[in-house]
Amino acid sequence: MASDIQLIVLDIDGTLAGANNQVSKPVKQALAAAQQQGIAVAIATGRMYCAAVRFHQAIASSLPLLAYQGALIKDPRGGRVYRHSPLPRNLALTLLDELAPWETQQAISIHLYIDDQLHVRQILSETEAYAARSGIQPLAVGDLKQLLLQRPQLQTTKLLAQSPNPITVSQLLAALRPRYATNALYLTQSVQTFLEATSPMANKGAAVRYLAETLLQLRPQQVMAIGDNFNDLEMIQYAGIGIAMADAPLVVQQQADWVAPSVEADGVATAIEHFLLT
Known part of the structure; x- marks a missing residue:
């Protein structure tokens, strides 16, 4: 149930950030409203860690950052590396x-x-x-x-x-x-x-599971994951509420519980308002 959600995990490109490579004001406002309700927010991205930190800061996340499809899980606040799963x-x-x-x-x-x-x-x-x-x-x-x-x-x-x-x-x-x-x-x-x-240990589903269950002691039913492409599929399948963006490939949309508007239409804000702020 949406009322159980304690964690939102977001992809960056095509989800948080569109063509202008920024997080829009409506998305920031929706995430801030969710955080005010006690819901934690995290990022899971294929981007390099150093290229994702500014988005982590933009949404005021207090959790470790899941970078490189989850191959590197590191906290920007103190620099602690929770997990690094390099390619053999x-x-x-x-x-x-x-x-x-x-x-x-x-x-x-x-x-x-x-x-x-x-x-x-x-x-x-x-x-x-x-x-x-x-x-x-x-x-x-x-x-x-x-x-x-x-x-x-x-x-x-x-x-x-x-x-x-x-x-x-x-x-x-x-x-x-x-x-x-x-x-x-x-x-x-x-x-x-x-x-x-x-590494086979490094995909967004495995990374979100580690963040939710190992670090936060949450169940899948307490997680919402939002993404727009094939590399988001595992975390969308894992989460209690898995959301695909409107621009996602059809197979990703079919695996999701709900399809949000596109990134350019502030789909993340719409999803959060629909499930968590009403």
Whole structure:
């Protein structure tokens, strides 16, 4: 029941933030009203931790931030790391080998996230666009596989393959998924042009479960989760009230309990008002 909700967990891109990359005033007001009723608010995002902190601050969250699809759970207030689930090194190296032909054909560019920094082979126009929206400075390091081989102490939090062509990303997913059991590697699509790979322990559903049950001693029925894409599916399925945004893929909408208006129509505010503020 909506009256049981004690925690709201929100995706950022396409949910909290739209084209202008900001949280709107109506959404902030709705979240503040929920917090005044004693409901905690958290963020679960595929973004880098450093690129998500400003949103955590914008909604005045008092909880740890779930970044990199949940691969890093860290509290911005004191810097405590609750959990870090890096991609196993052998899998990172294997994925780089498997993606190499696609990269050679310039069909994709590869991002490695290490120590909350973005490592790329070279700075491309799409890298610049990604960095501008994220507010980060990418590091051009040349051959990514050699970087990992020469510095075995490095831990890859996430690997992302970016392509301007959504069909390429779909083809990559179709090629990779049969090769890996779900308990060996988590593969998802956060937007049409991003394929993301993390540890099997790192998905938003597992991260929200850890936050709710381990840190807050809540039950799934006390959680509302709101997201807009495939990487939000697990937390939408986990939550007592799982909400998809109107722009979400149909399969995500079908798994949700309710579909909110789009991010540009302040769908998060509408959902909170509908379930929690009436």
